[in-house]
Structure formats: structure tokens, C-alpha cells
Amino acid sequence: MLEPLQEPFMQRALAEVVLIGVAGGALGCWVVFYGLSYAAESLAHSLFPGLVLAAIAGAPLLLGATPAVVVAALAIALGARVVGVSREAAVAVVVTTMFGLGVLLALSPQSPPGVEALLFGDPFGVTDADLAAAAALAALVLLSLGLLHGRLLVVGFDRGAARALGVSPALADAALLVLLAAATVVAVQGLGNLLVVAVFVGPAAAARQLADRMLPTMLIATLVAVLAGVAGLYLSYSAGTAGGASVALAIVAVYLLSLPLGRWFAAHRSATPSAEATIA
Amino acid sequence: MQDRLLIEASDLAAGYDGTPAISGITFSLRSGQRLALLGSNGGGKTTLLRAVLGELRVFGGTLRVSAACGTVPQTERSRLDYPVSALDVATMGALAALPWWRRPGRREREAAGRALERVGLGSLAGETFGRLSGGQRQRVLIARALVRDAGVLLLDEPFSGLDRPSGERLEALIGELTSEGRGVVIATHDLEQARACDLVLCIAGRQIACGPPDEVLADVGVLEATYGGAIVELPGGGGRAILPPHHHHH
Numbered sequence: 008m009l010e011p012l013q014e015p016f017m018q019r020a021l022a023e024v025v026l027i028g029v030a031g032g033a034l035g036c037w038v039v040f041y042g043l044s045y046a047a048e049s050l051a052h053s054l055f056p057g058l059v060l061a062a063i064a065g066a067p068l069l070l071g072a073t074p075a076v077v078v079a080a081l082a083i084a085l086g087a088r089v090v091g092v093s094r095e096a097a098v099a100v101v102v103t104t105m106f107g108l109g110v111l112l113a114l115s116p117q118s119p120p121g122v123e124a125l126l127f128g129d130p131f132g133v134t135d136a137d138l139a140a141a142a143a144l145a146a147l148v149l150l151s152l153g154l155l156h157g158r159l160l161v162v163g164f165d166r167g168a169a170r171a172l173g174v175s176p177a178l179a180d181a182a183l184l185v186l187l188a189a190a191t192v193v194a195v196q197g198l199g200n201l202l203v204v205a206v207f208v209g210p211a212a213a214a215r216q217l218a219d220r221m222l223p224t225m226l227i228a229t230l231v232a233v234l235a236g237v238a239g240l241y242l243s244y245s246a247g248t249a250g251g252a253s254v255a256l257a258i259v260a261v262y263l264l265s266l267p268l269g270r271w272f273a274a275h276r277s278a279t280p281s282a283e284a285t286i287a
Numbered sequence: 288m289q290d291r292l293l294i295e296a297s298d299l300a301a302g303y304d305g306t307p308a309i310s311g312i313t314f315s316l317r318s319g320q321r322l323a324l325l326g327s328n329g330g331g332k333t334t335l336l337r338a339v340l341g342e343l344r345v346f347g348g349t350l351r352v353s354a355a356c357g358t359v360p361q362t363e364r365s366r367l368d369y370p371v372s373a374l375d376v377a378t379m380g381a382l383a384a385l386p387w388w389r390r391p392g393r394r395e396r397e398a399a400g401r402a403l404e405r406v407g408l409g410s411l412a413g414e415t416f417g418r419l420s421g422g423q424r425q426r427v428l429i430a431r432a433l434v435r436d437a438g439v440l441l442l443d444e445p446f447s448g449l450d451r452p453s454g455e456r457l458e459a460l461i462g463e464l465t466s467e468g469r470g471v472v473i474a475t476h477d478l479e480q481a482r483a484c485d486l487v488l489c490i491a492g493r494q495i496a497c498g499p500p501d502e503v504l505a506d507v508g509v510l511e512a513t514y515g516g517a518i519v520e521l522p523g524g525g526g527r528a529i530l531p532p533h534h535h536h537h
Binding site for chain 1: 355376
């Protein structure tokens with residue numbers, strides 16, 4: 008069981024999936040409750056050209072991903088202002104454009120070998136520098152979520168009343184999208200451009216079945232993301248399957264397992280209502 | 288505290304995406320007053336409440352709101368599957384007084400607990416919001432407004448879907464809030480509710496009438512214009528009912 012841990016690449020891969028799980032699991036709860044799952048997927052796809060450019064230049068992926076996310080966010084904001092274009096349509100147009108651009112670059116002669124790792128992820132290929140950057144971004148995501156918790160809770164619960172309660176819904180949305188971009192950059196190295204959304208949506212959707220308060224939901228989601236990540240790595244190591252895809256599929260498996268558990272949990276809760284709740 | 292001007296609207300026009308949904312609204316609400324906002328569905332009641340909350344752009348006229356507002360939206364707007372307790376929701380009222388980096392702590396939660404006691408829900412503070420009854424949810428949102436120390440409460444059809452005891456309980460609570468000098472705006476379809484208020488504002492996209500209930504509600508023309516239908520006297524002194532327009536010629 009512990010044998011694979013002797014390998015330095017496996018140690019780095021484990022550290023990477025733990026960081027991904029911690030940042031993605033906790034943030035994913037907000038992504039799910041704010042209905043941002045599609046935005047999360049879009050954001051990941053739209054930073055693809057930045058990743059490819061960074062790979063061509065031999066620069067850290069973070070340096071390519073960050074400007075690509077900013078360009079995509081600005082393009083979506085501008086596109087949605089065009090009369091007759093819905094926000095959803097603007098997102099779809101921008102994301103396919105960015106992704107298409109990324110594929111063009113990836114298939115160019117200058118493109119280095121191994122670009123498919125950007126699409127499908129390679130947790131075994133992370134370097135110490137990648138890990139340090141991922142740790143810093145994960146810390147930023149957690150710290151911000153801690154500071155903003157009360158305000159995110161208000162906007163998610165009752166957007167219409169938020170302003171009267173001293174919270175700007177637009178700022179809460181913007182903060183969440185910035186954190187989502189940061190967490191995507193953390194996770195894309197391990198899970199790849201096409202699979203990264205799994206870590207935001209799967210653990211949070213599973214945790215949602217199993218808890219009825221926000222903090223426990225976030226804790227369970229984090230735990231699920233970390234455990235599924237580690238399980239996926241072991242599967243990949245022992246069965247020789249692709250790393251990113253194994254982690255993503257392990258997350259999906261945990262989500263599927265959570266469905267009957269969630270039903271049991273819900274039945275258990277409704278069997279023991281508080282006395283007054285049923286009367287008044 | 289008494290006789291403080293809380294809301295003053297003059298020829299107000301407000302709405303969404305550049306198109307005014309309501310216009311020509313003129314009224315004022317003073318402390319201790321209860322105002323009924325009467326109108327049919329789509330007539331602009333919720334739009335006016337959202338304008339008072341500062342959520343919508345004011346296109347014309349003036350709107351001055353000189354007190355913190357607490358809002359009790361219609362139930363479907365507050366998500367029932369959201370993972371929060373009654374105490375969590377009441378605690379949200381404390382955020383406006385805190386700097387952005389501070390989370391509500393023990394002091395704020397204690398204040399929220401006291402507000403829940405005040406609305407008669409102290410024993411349900413730990414219950415999930417979505418599992419409370421409709422009347423209890425209304426009272427949790429009122430507790431949130433109390434924690435916010437709101438001078439104005441905006442209630443959007445608070446009595447719809449409530450059984451009689453819950454309605455009476457809410458009615459008594461609203462009476463207490465106004466006797467403390469808070470102003471209360473109640474959007475409603477119910478003419479009886481409106482009759483119990485100090486002021487009635489009738490709107491149908493634009494303002495139809497505003498004044499004391501015995502003046503406004505006595506005018507059949509006003510009610511017809513508000514609801515776009517015919518008003519009929521119910522037999523046996525049962526009051527008035529509104530027939531939708533397609534029944535008009537019967």
C-alpha cells in the first residue's frame with residue numbers, strides 16, 4: 008500500500024491531488040450552489056490556448072493560464088453586452104473560440120510533445136515549482152473563502168435581499184469567479200483541461216446529499232475530493248491507467264455512491280422532525 | 288422615533304433593462320405606519336419593493352429611503368434546499384454592521400438568537416430553514432430584519448399560503464413592529480389586509496391611487512383600474528371580490 012510512496016514522482020502527485028482536492032472541494036460547494044457548473048467548465052476550456060503557449064515557451068503553465076482566463080472573462084463580459092446575445096450564448100462562443108485557438112496552437116509544428124497532458128492532465132508530471140505555485144493558490148482560495156463566507160452565504164441564499172443586508176451580489180459573483188479561475192489553474196495540471204470540472208462539481212454534488220449546513224458540506228466535499236484523488240492515483244499507478252482520467256472517474260464513482268447514501272440521510276432526517284416544525 | 292419620514296417617492300419610475308415597469312408612483316411612509324401595496328400579479332408590486340431596496344435603477348422622479356430596509360420576499364425566492372439553519376439566516380442581518388473581512392461571531396449569533404426568540408422561534412434556531420413551515424420562514428426573515436435593525440420592513444405577499452393561526456401570529460408581530468416605530472410595507476391581493484393598514488397604494492404599472500383605506504377602497508373605480516376587472520359585492524355583507532375582465536359582461 009505504501010510502496011508507491013517511495014517514489015518521488017508519486018509523492019509529488021499525491022501532494023498535487025491533495026491540493027486540488029482542498030481547493031476544488033471547498034470552492035466547488037459554492038460553484039454548485041451558485042449554479043456555476045457550466046461557468047467552471049467554460050473557464051477551464053478557455054485557458055487552453057494559454058497553457059499551450061506556456062508549454063511552447065517552456066514557461067510555467069500558471070503564466071499562460073492566468074492571462075488566458077482574464078481574456079476569456081473580458082470577452083464573455085463584452086459579448087453578453089451585445090443586444091440579443093444572452094450570457095450563455097456569449098460564454099459558448101468565447102469558449103469554443105478560445106478552445107479552438109488552443110487546438111490550433113497545440114497541433115502546430117512548434118508545439119512540444121506531450122501537449123495531450125494539458126488536455127487530459129498528468130498528476131505524475133508535476134514539478135516542485137508547480138507544487139509550490141499550486142500550494143500558494145490553494146492557500147489563497149481557502150483564505151478568501153474563509154473571509155468571504157458570510158457574504159457568499161447571503162448572496163447564494165437570497166440574492167434579492169443581499170444589497171439591503173450590506174452585501175453586493177456583483178462583488179460576490181466576481182470574487183467567486185476569480186477564485187474559480189485560481190482553483191482551475193491549480194487543478195488543470197493534474198486533471199487536465201477537459202476533466203478539471205470534475206473536482207468542482209462531483210465532490211460538492213456528493214456532499215450536498217450528505218449534509219444540511221454549509222461548513223459540513225464544504226468539509227465533506229474536500230474530504231471526498233482528496234480521498235477520490237488519492238484513490239484515482241493508486242488506481243492509475245497499479246493498473247497503468249491515465250492519471251487525470253483515473254482521478255476524475257474516482258470522483259464520479261464517489262458521487263454515484265453518495266446518491267443512495269443521500270436518500271438514506273434524507274429519509275432519516277424526515278423521520279425525526281422537530282415537534283414544532285410539524286405543527287406551525 | 289414617531290413621525291419620522293422613512294420612504295418618500297415622488298413620480299417614481301423604475302424597472303429592468305432600460306424599460307420602466309412602474310411609473311408615476313408618489314407616496315410617503317412614516318415611522319409606525321403600515322402601507323398596503325395593492326395590485327394584480329404583474330402589476331409592479333414586487334418591482335416597487337425591489338426599487339425601494341435599491342436593486343433596480345430609478346429612471347425618473349425621486350426615491351428617498353432614509354432607514355435600513357429588511358425584506359421578506361416571497362417564499363420561492365428564498366431557496367429551500369440551501370444548507371442553512373434558522374439561526375444562520377437570522378445572523379445574515381448582522382453583516383451590514385461588520386467590515387467585509389469579518390465573519391459574524393458569537394456576539395452576532397447571540398443577537399440573532401434573541402431576534403428568533405422575539406419572533407417566537409427560539410426553540411427552532413437550529414432547524415434547517417427549508418424544513419420550517421411557511422409562517423415560520425416568514426418569521427425567520429423578520430428576525431433577520433430585526434438583527435439588521437431595519438426601520439422599514441418590506442413584506443411581499445406574506446399571508447399567501449399561510450393557515451389562519453400562522454396568519455394571525457404574523458399579523459400580531461407586524462402590529463408589534465409598527466408600534467415600535469418601524470414602517471411596514473405589505474404587498475398583497477387581500478382587500479381585508481389592506482383595510483387594516485394606515486395607507487393603501489394601488490398600482491397597475493402606474494399609480495392608481497394612494498390614501499387611507501376607507502377613501503381608496505371605497506372607490507370601486509380605483510379597484511377596477513387596479514385589478515383590470517369588475518368589483519362585485521358579496522352577498523350577506525361578505526365584502527367585495529374582484530372578477531377578472533373576461534367575466535365583465537355576465
